[in-house]
Amino acid sequence: MSAEVGIGQAVRGGGRAQRSVGARVWYEASKFIRKKPLGAFGAVVLLMLIGMAVFAPIITQYGPLQQSTGPALAGPSLEHLAGTDQFGRDVFTRIVYGARISLFISVGATVMAIIPATTLGMMCAYFRGPFDLVFQRVVDAFQAIPGLILLITIVSILGSGQFNVVLALAIPASITGSRLQRAASMQVTGRDYVLAARSLGATHTRIIFQYILPNIMAPIIIVVSLGFGGYILAESSLSFLGYGVPPPAPSWGGMLASDGRRYMYVAPHMFIAPAIALSVVVFGVNMFGDAMRDILDPRLRGSG
Amino acid sequence: MPAASVVYAGRRLITNGGVTGMAKYVLRRLIGMVPTWLIIMFMVVFMVRLIPGSIVDLLLQDQGGGGSYQAGIDRAQVEHRLGLDQPVYVQYVKYVAGVAQGNLGASLWDQQSVVSLIAQRVPVTAQVALVAIITSVFVSIPIGVISAVRRDSPVDYLLRSISILGISVPGFAIGTAIVIFPTLWWGVTVSFKYVSFAEDPIGHLKLIIPPAMVLGVQLSASVARLTRTMMLEVLQEDYIRTARAKGLQEPKIVVKHALKNALIPVVTVLGIQITNLLGGSVITETIFALPGLGRLMVSSIGARDYPVVQGIVVLTAIFVMCMNLAVDVSYGYLDPRARPA
Numbered sequence: 001m002s003a004e005v006g007i008g009q010a011v012r013g014g015g016r017a018q019r020s021v022g023a024r025v026w027y028e029a030s031k032f033i034r035k036k037p038l039g040a041f042g043a044v045v046l047l048m049l050i051g052m053a054v055f056a057p058i059i060t061q062y063g064p065l066q067q068s069t070g071p072a073l074a075g076p077s078l079e080h081l082a083g084t085d086q087f088g089r090d091v092f093t094r095i096v097y098g099a100r101i102s103l104f105i106s107v108g109a110t111v112m113a114i115i116p117a118t119t120l121g122m123m124c125a126y127f128r129g130p131f132d133l134v135f136q137r138v139v140d141a142f143q144a145i146p147g148l149i150l151l152i153t154i155v156s157i158l159g160s161g162q163f164n165v166v167l168a169l170a171i172p173a174s175i176t177g178s179r180l181q182r183a184a185s186m187q188v189t190g191r192d193y194v195l196a197a198r199s200l201g202a203t204h205t206r207i208i209f210q211y212i213l214p215n216i217m218a219p220i221i222i223v224v225s226l227g228f229g230g231y232i233l234a235e236s237s238l239s240f241l242g243y244g245v246p247p248p249a250p251s252w253g254g255m256l257a258s259d260g261r262r263y264m265y266v267a268p269h270m271f272i273a274p275a276i277a278l279s280v281v282v283f284g285v286n287m288f289g290d291a292m293r294d295i296l297d298p299r300l301r302g303s304g
Numbered sequence: 305m306p307a308a309s310v311v312y313a314g315r316r317l318i319t320n321g322g323v324t325g326m327a328k329y330v331l332r333r334l335i336g337m338v339p340t341w342l343i344i345m346f347m348v349v350f351m352v353r354l355i356p357g358s359i360v361d362l363l364l365q366d367q368g369g370g371g372s373y374q375a376g377i378d379r380a381q382v383e384h385r386l387g388l389d390q391p392v393y394v395q396y397v398k399y400v401a402g403v404a405q406g407n408l409g410a411s412l413w414d415q416q417s418v419v420s421l422i423a424q425r426v427p428v429t430a431q432v433a434l435v436a437i438i439t440s441v442f443v444s445i446p447i448g449v450i451s452a453v454r455r456d457s458p459v460d461y462l463l464r465s466i467s468i469l470g471i472s473v474p475g476f477a478i479g480t481a482i483v484i485f486p487t488l489w490w491g492v493t494v495s496f497k498y499v500s501f502a503e504d505p506i507g508h509l510k511l512i513i514p515p516a517m518v519l520g521v522q523l524s525a526s527v528a529r530l531t532r533t534m535m536l537e538v539l540q541e542d543y544i545r546t547a548r549a550k551g552l553q554e555p556k557i558v559v560k561h562a563l564k565n566a567l568i569p570v571v572t573v574l575g576i577q578i579t580n581l582l583g584g585s586v587i588t589e590t591i592f593a594l595p596g597l598g599r600l601m602v603s604s605i606g607a608r609d610y611p612v613v614q615g616i617v618v619l620t621a622i623f624v625m626c627m628n629l630a631v632d633v634s635y636g637y638l639d640p641r642a643r644p645a
Contacts, residue, residue, distance in 0.1 A: 038461060141343040144621035146582050149601055156355040156605060233474055240476040240587060241602060256477060264484050275477045283465075283472035290468070 032291075039291020045284025052099035062090040064097035064250045073267040082273035085259055091270060094250035095277045101251045102232050102281065105166055109231040110224055112170035113177055118220060120174070121181025122208050125189050135178075142175045148237060155243040162245045165238060169231050180223060184216040191215075218296040225289035229282035236278060252278045330633065337625050341618075342400065348617045349396045352610045359412050359608040360388060386412055403618060409611035418615035421600065427501075429596035432516045432588065433581040437574060439520025440527055445563075445570070447524070448531025453558055455536065463528070470525035478518055479591040498595055515592040519585070523577050530573055534566035541565075575631040579624040 033040040052059065062069045068088040069080070076083045082091035124132040142150070150172050158164040188194065189212065197211050236253025238244040245251035247258065252274045260271035360382050383389040387398070402409060408418040444467075451463045501508040538544065539562050547557045586598030597616060604612040 038465065137340045137343055140340040140625070141347060141621070144340065144344060144624040145347070145617055146586075146598075146601075146620060148586050149605075149617065152602065152605055153351050153355065157351065159356070229472065233472075236474045237476065237587060240474070241590070253474070256474065261480055261484075264480070265488060268485075268488065271477075271480070275473070275481075279469070279473040279477075283469055286468045286472055287465075 036291040038287045042284040042288025049099050049281055052096050053103045056096045059096050060093040062093040064094050065248050083269040085270050091273050098250040098252045105235050106228045106231045108166040109169040113173035116174040117177035118181045121178040122185045122212050124182045125185030139179055152243050160246045184219040185212050188212050188215045222293045225292045229285035333629050344621045348614050352613050408615040411612050412609050418611050425597045425600045428594050429585050431512050435516030436520035439517045440523040444524035444527035445531055447528040451532040452535030467525040467528040476587045515588045519588050531570050538562045538566045579627050582620050
């Protein structure tokens with residue numbers, strides 16, 4: 001089993017390793033690459049995304065909003081790897097800085113969704129009764145309304161802006177996402193160790209966070225890794241409908257959906273470059289998420 | 305996980321016994337929908353009114369070109385006429401009462417009844433959804449089966465990569481590329497002027513089929529992955545070993561013995577997908593200029609046409625909930641193992 005858990009232990013450095021920590025990390029990593037080549041590809045893409053976000057000013061000499069870096073609407077060249085846009089801004093630079101927005105949105109929405117979703121899910125599974133009954137009807141309601149419509153309405157209420165987009169993505173996800181955490185918690189609440197904790201007089205808070213939470217980490221990690229790409233895509237869909245991160249911020253969705261589409265006939269690179277960036281990242285993230293799921297929960301392999 | 309809950313609901317339903325058990329189950333589920341439905345109406349009535357810039361502002365802007373009206377007085381009059389001067393909870397109760405009597409109200413802009421507005425738009429969305437589902441079946445099931453049979457081979461990796469790629473590219477990007485690149489590269493101009501089926505059947509289908517196929521290919525990604533999972537599970541069953549031991553040929557085993565059993569949850573998940581299409585259609589309809597439900601929804605949110613937004617959400621929600629019920633019920637029928645002996 002310990003071999004199956006793989007990278008999780010590699011990250012922690014593997015406590016009982018006979019080999020040195022470095023050798024063990026390398027061993028687990030090379031095994032991950034061999035067993036899950038697609039997942040390893042995903043991990044590389046994810047690292048590249050983080051690298052682009054962190055080292056953006058080193059990677060490119062221009063600023064993301066700097067105009068007239070060259071002729072407007074020019075195609076790819078050595079100075080401008082992905083060409084320029086209608087203001088002469090460097091498209092490659094904007095994509096590199098856009099990684100920050102994509103990361104902000106996906107990490108922000110994931111964190112803001114998974115914490116309430118997990119807490120609510122655990123509470124429903126632990127307390128059951130009227131709270132669970134009523135809350136599950138609310139989840140039903142959220143699930144029955146088409147997702148994009150809900151997003152547009154929430155963004156309209158909150159007003160546009162990068163943080164509001166994150167909030168809009170997180171609110172429905174924190175409600176509907178609680179159902180999976182509830183199901184996972186249900187399996188745990190009946191276990192003997194929970195009963196034992198309760199009979200020893202542990203408080204509800206202690207039981208939920210000390211006994212239930214650690215035992216539902218696998219589904220949480222799976223949801224997180226699979227949801228990541230979804231948020232990036234959802235932001236681009238919102239941009240398409242005019243509800244995404246507002247310009248001039250270099251969000252990939254926005255570059256693709258507004259300027260990219262507007263200048264498609266004269267400067268197709270303005271559409272193609274962000275489309276490739278977005279697709280490669282979402283693809284990589286999904287591949288990584290798939291591999292994580294295979295490792296953490298063999299029962300769910302490839303479903304959904 | 306939809307598949308798991310579906311299995312559970314189906315089994316429980318059948319073990320309750322016979323047709324009366326079924327009728328009771330359906331009735332109980334339908335009654336159970338009422339609170340959810342009240343919550344949905346509550347949400348939508350409150351949420352549309354929370355959007356800044358109310359319909360009253362827009363209407364006054366629309367009318368008062370010369371500023372000949374007295375803002376305060378006119379505003380109160382307009383609000384009163386539209387019934388928006390009442391507290392929101394009163395409007396909610398009135399709306400629920402109206403819906404209970406089958407009255408979804410009328411557009412605040414042109415007084416057209418919401419039911420007829422929606423009825424005009426449903427056929428387009430329904431056709432797109434139908435073609436998308438059919439496309440998805442023809443794309444996803446072969447991919448899923450081949451992927452499972454050739455598990456962990458290069459073919460499997462390739463097919464899985466393609467299906468994940470399908471959900472990694474934004475739908476509007478594929479749609480836009482289909483609309484624009486042929487013009488750009490080959491000078492082919494595609495007309496997107498909408499014609500109804502009655503006017504020009506072939507022209508109509510030409511408009512419906514490409515966007516529907518784009519949606520279908522996107523849908524097929526998740527269905528292909530589910531098919532693969534189910535096939536992998538079924539191929540490990542004893543009856544497959546028996547079939548092999550009998551000396552049946554592998555293609556026959558895969559198609560007749562394995563696929564038939566693996567498809568049950570896939571079919572039910574396809575049912576659930578139809579409901580997702582209602583949301584996904586917004587973007588497709590916008591790109592391909594199709595007058596469907598999704599576009600009506602987005603434009604109504606923009607125009608703050610509260611009754612229309614409410615009407616679409618309420619009807620979509622009913623459809624989604626009934627679809628889920630139908631999926632749960634059908635599972636019992638589709639899986640012989642779940643039937644009583």
